[in-house]
Amino acid sequence: MTAATGSFRQFVIKVHSRCDLRCDHCYVYRGPDQSWRGRPVTMSEETFRLAAARIAEHAAAHHLRRVHVVLHGGEPLLAGRERLRGFARTLRSALRGTADLDLRMQTNGLLLDDAFCAMLVEESVITSVSLDGDEAAHDRHRVRADGSGSYGDVVRAVRCLNAPAHRRVFGGLLCTVDVANDPVAVYRALAALDPPAIDFLLPHANWDRPPPRPHGATDYADWLIAVHDRWAADGRPVSIRMFESISRLTDGGTSFTEALGTDGTDLLVLETDGAVEQADWLKTAYPGAPETGLHLATHRLEEAAVHPGIKARRTGTDGLSAACRSCRVVAVCGGGLYGHRYRSANGFDAPSVYCADLLKLIDHVRAAERSPTGTDPATGTDPAPVTAPATGTPGNRHSLAWSRFDALAAGLSTADDVRELAAAQRSRRTTALAAAARTAARRPDASAAGWRAVAALPAEARRLLLADPHLRGWALAHARLERLAGGRPAEAALSATARTRGRLTLPVPPRRGPDGTGIHFPGIGRLLLPEDDRTPGPGGTVTVETADGRIAVAGRVLGRDPLPDGMRWQPLRRLTADGLRVVLDDLDPGRDCYGGNHQAQPRLTADQVRLWQHLFADAWRLIRDAYPAYAPGISAGLTTLIPLVPRTGEDISVTSLPTFGAIGLALPRTADDLALLLIHEFQHAKLWALYDMYAPFDPADTRRVPVPWRSEARPLPAALQGAYAHLAVADVWRLRALRARTGTERDAAAAAHAREVAAALRQNVLGLLDDILGSGPLSPYGLRLVRRLHAAATAFAP
Numbered sequence: 001m002t003a004a005t006g007s008f009r010q011f012v013i014k015v016h017s018r019c020d021l022r023c024d025h026c027y028v029y030r031g032p033d034q035s036w037r038g039r040p041v042t043m044s045e046e047t048f049r050l051a052a053a054r055i056a057e058h059a060a061a062h063h064l065r066r067v068h069v070v071l072h073g074g075e076p077l078l079a080g081r082e083r084l085r086g087f088a089r090t091l092r093s094a095l096r097g098t099a100d101l102d103l104r105m106q107t108n109g110l111l112l113d114d115a116f117c118a119m120l121v122e123e124s125v126i127t128s129v130s131l132d133g134d135e136a137a138h139d140r141h142r143v144r145a146d147g148s149g150s151y152g153d154v155v156r157a158v159r160c161l162n163a164p165a166h167r168r169v170f171g172g173l174l175c176t177v178d179v180a181n182d183p184v185a186v187y188r189a190l191a192a193l194d195p196p197a198i199d200f201l202l203p204h205a206n207w208d209r210p211p212p213r214p215h216g217a218t219d220y221a222d223w224l225i226a227v228h229d230r231w232a233a234d235g236r237p238v239s240i241r242m243f244e245s246i247s248r249l250t251d252g253g254t255s256f257t258e259a260l261g262t263d264g265t266d267l268l269v270l271e272t273d274g275a276v277e278q279a280d281w282l283k284t285a286y287p288g289a290p291e292t293g294l295h296l297a298t299h300r301l302e303e304a305a306v307h308p309g310i311k312a313r314r315t316g317t318d319g320l321s322a323a324c325r326s327c328r329v330v331a332v333c334g335g336g337l338y339g340h341r342y343r344s345a346n347g348f349d350a351p352s353v354y355c356a357d358l359l360k361l362i363d364h365v366r367a368a369e370r371s372p373t374g375t376d377p378a379t380g381t382d383p384a385p386v387t388a389p390a391t392g393t394p395g396n397r398h399s400l401a402w403s404r405f406d407a408l409a410a411g412l413s414t415a416d417d418v419r420e421l422a423a424a425q426r427s428r429r430t431t432a433l434a435a436a437a438r439t440a441a442r443r444p445d446a447s448a449a450g451w452r453a454v455a456a457l458p459a460e461a462r463r464l465l466l467a468d469p470h471l472r473g474w475a476l477a478h479a480r481l482e483r484l485a486g487g488r489p490a491e492a493a494l495s496a497t498a499r500t501r502g503r504l505t506l507p508v509p510p511r512r513g514p515d516g517t518g519i520h521f522p523g524i525g526r527l528l529l530p531e532d533d534r535t536p537g538p539g540g541t542v543t544v545e546t547a548d549g550r551i552a553v554a555g556r557v558l559g560r561d562p563l564p565d566g567m568r569w570q571p572l573r574r575l576t577a578d579g580l581r582v583v584l585d586d587l588d589p590g591r592d593c594y595g596g597n598h599q600a601q602p603r604l605t606a607d608q609v610r611l612w613q614h615l616f617a618d619a620w621r622l623i624r625d626a627y628p629a630y631a632p633g634i635s636a637g638l639t640t641l642i643p644l645v646p647r648t649g650e651d652i653s654v655t656s657l658p659t660f661g662a663i664g665l666a667l668p669r670t671a672d673d674l675a676l677l678l679i680h681e682f683q684h685a686k687l688w689a690l691y692d693m694y695a696p697f698d699p700a701d702t703r704r705v706p707v708p709w710r711s712e713a714r715p716l717p718a719a720l721q722g723a724y725a726h727l728a729v730a731d732v733w734r735l736r737a738l739r740a741r742t743g744t745e746r747d748a749a750a751a752a753h754a755r756e757v758a759a760a761l762r763q764n765v766l767g768l769l770d771d772i773l774g775s776g777p778l779s780p781y782g783l784r785l786v787r788r789l790h791a792a793a794t795a796f797a798p
Contacts, residue, residue, distance in 0.1 A: 008266045008268050009064060010068045011051075011268055012069075012269045012279075013071055014272050015042065015043045015076045015083075015087060016076055017073065017074045018073070019074045020108070020145075021110070022143055025204075028280065032285070032286055032287055033284075033285075035288070042078075045090075049094075050297065051270045052090045052095075054300070054301050055094065055095070056095050056099075058302060061302065069103050075111075076106070077108075077110070077112065077116070084105075103126065104171060105120070106128050109129040109153070109154045110157065113160060118166070126169050127169055128174055131154050131155070131193075132178065132186070133187075137189070159193070170196055172239070173199070176201045177220060178203070179213070179215070183226040184227065187231060195238060196239065197238065198238055200227065200240065201259075204337075205354075206284060206340055206342035206343065207343035207353050210353055218357050220357040221356070221361040224361050225360070228240075242257060243365055244256060245261065246332055246362055249261050250366055255334075260332060260333060263316075265310060267279055268301060269290065274295050275291070276294035276295060278291075279339070285342040293307075320334075320335040323350075329359055333352075404417045404420060405785075409690075412633075413686060414633065416636075417633065418632075422636070422660065424693055425689060426466045428692065430466060436474075437454065437455060440489070447489050449490060449507060450485075450487065450489030450506060453506055454492060458500070461493075461496035461500045462496065464495075465495075465496040468492065470662070472658040474488050476658070487510065490509075494506055494551065495522045495523055503545075503546060504546045505544070508542050510540075510541075511589060516529070519542060526569075527570075528569075530567065573609050576617070577619075578620060579635075582640060582641055584609065586643050593659065594644075594654045598654045612641075612643070619671040619672075634682050637661055639662065640661055641665065645666065651668050653678075654681070654684075656688070657689075675732075680725050683724055687724045694779070694785070696717070696782025703716060705771045707719050720786065720789075722768070723789065726761050727765045729761055730765065734754070736750075737750075737758060740754060769786055769793060772786055
């Protein structure tokens with residue numbers, strides 16, 4: 001999000017102005033601006049206290065809720081562990097009660113050890129390390145004063161920072177692109193270290209000092225395209241912010257990097273002597289380029305906003321050269337990094353020296369991700385974008401024809417619309433599974449055999465695996481090391497193999513859960529084991545075999561043969577109604593995923609299942625007969641119902657973004673109420689899927705708007721979810737009024753009440769959509785979505 005005029009949210013503090021490497025591509029020590037020579041080696045504690053006080057003063061004056069500070073250099077670790085600890089505490093103390101602090105550091109990593117990493121964890125300093133690839137690539141430039149390479153020590157530092165005790169403060173790797181290095185080898189070397197993110201950085205250059213191009217005009221694009229395609233084929237196992245920023249900017253969002261996008265600068269640099277400067281990569285242009293003439297001792301930070309250089313970078317596309325303003329990718333490129341535009345003849349009034357590279361790279365990423373192209377999608381006048389394939393492809397984002405997007409945005413959907421949403425979600429699950437598998441390969445544990453079995457599944461078994469709505473959640477948790485998958489891959493592989501009548505034998509580590517210790521077979525059932533943890537196999541595992549569609553443990557076929565004492569087989573139950581068949585899932589260990597007061601029920605009794613079946617069959621007939629516009633979409637997309645613990649006097653239903661196809665709900669009293677809950681909640685499921693494909697809001701936008709059906713204001717995404725679902729609820733009440741007027745037992749009072757409810761809901765939806773439209777910038781997709789929904793609500797006649 002762009003900072004308000006006069007305010008800054010990001011501050012780079014130069015805590016040490018020297019470095020223990022002599023990199024030949026360093027813009028500080030090898031660039032034309034040599035002002036570092038006249039500055040203190042280390043920022044004094046007095047100057048740092050003044051910097052912290054100025055930042056806090058600025059945050060209070062501009063009502064900033066969060067500020068971002070990067071400890072930088074030179075090499076910040078040279079300031080020393082305890083001095084850096086003190087700096088972190090000084091900042092937090094100054095900002096306490098005023099703004100939250102996002103504290104980060106960029107380092108070459110040479111001095112990182114367990115003690116240093118422990119301090120970073122204690123003080124919550126998110127740390128990124130510069131590493132340029134494998135040993136040959138890294139040591140091509142990043143050498144010590146004696147010319148020796150630094151690769152071994154940097155990798156040791158990265159592994160220390162990435163250890164489980166320190167992982168939460170590992171920010172990622174920073175890699176400066178050198179087209180002399182093999183791009184795929186560089187990417188693989190970096191990804192093999194399992195970083196949370198990789199930033200590929202174009203080497204600082206400008207028109208006076210252009211970058212080397214040994215092969216042609218788009219060497220850097222070609223290099224990055226090779227990385228992108230390998231990364232996409234791998235299932236995007238790590239965040240690469242350059243590529244993700246292109247996607248976000250294409251969708252009208254914001255960039256993760258200042259090198260792309262048209263948002264104005266909200267960053268200031270505070271030098272070791274207290275000077276306030278612009279971004280220090282401006283040192284590559286000419287001596288004194290970053291200077292503002294301001295100092296912490298004599299100036300407030302907002303005074304920097306009037307500096308001509310900062311003002312020029314806050315004017316969006318208006319501040320770009322004529323060539324940039326007329327370019328078709330300007331909203332994504334943003335003219336490139338400001339310093340890369342410099343030419344002594346006309347200053348910064350030029351495209352980036354990497355202009356041809358950026359154009360080629362942006363076009364390639366857009367095409368590879370099947371992203372719509374053409375005019376602003378909010379206008380609706382461009383040709384339909386490429387329609388998604390029937391099945392997901394790892395690394396590709398799905399898109400919809402505009403006719404499908406508009407139908408879904410208006411609240412209704414055909415079966416084909418929902419099938420395409422489901423295809424996009426299968427693609428997301430494929431990507432999550434690939435990322436988890438790569439984490440497992442780098443950090444093998446007891447799940448290794450299960451992961452190998454998942455990788456070897458034939459196509460039909462893999463299709464069944466990807467149909468599991470809970471797959472994405474557990475795969476992503478494993479990929480991010482939030483929660484190891486344990487026996488989940490083996491359980492999934494065995495289940496998919498059994499359901500396709502294949503043969504497989506695997507050891508499975510049982511899992512503990514609220515219902516006991518056991519093994520879960522998605523889509524089939526659960527085996528509960530004795531409470532004393534006795535297991536038939538060695539090493540705390542259970543050997544499971546599948547053949548001819550059956551699962552066997554200890555020679556006993558589950559569901560057919562008597563089991564040893566203490567074991568119980570619990571088959572998965574399903575609900576059926578007029579051709580619709582859904583899972584009633586009271587077994588899956590990942591089903592309790594909704595948070596808040598939404599608690600999954602334990603195993604249902606036979607009587608409870610019969611009640612679910614009775615109400616579900618009646619509710620589905622009611623949807624098909626009385627609310628037929630909603631039946632095709634629900635039939636095409638609803639796969640699973642998760643029974644939730646009921647609460648007195650309250651209807652409960654919930655969905656989540658990663659679990660498309662599943663709805664959690666507490667069984668209401670009547671079939672009519674259940675029909676309404678299913679329609680209402682499946683609307684949420686569809687909109688979550690659209691959110692997953694097209695970002696309607698900037699994730700950094702924390703504004704809230706009042707919501708008529710809630711006592712508290714809600715974030716914009718949640719508010720739009722409510723408007724979307726409540727328009728369908730209004731439609732249900734409209735149809736209830738029609739039934740009450742024309743049914744066999746006509747009830748004028750009931751019809752009048754239903755019409756009043758429908759009219760009130762419509763008015764609430766319209767008012768909320770007006771608030772959302774007036775709340776600030778939506779992405780082009782968000783604007784189109786909200787306008788279509790607003791048009792549908794306007795046309796709605798109770």
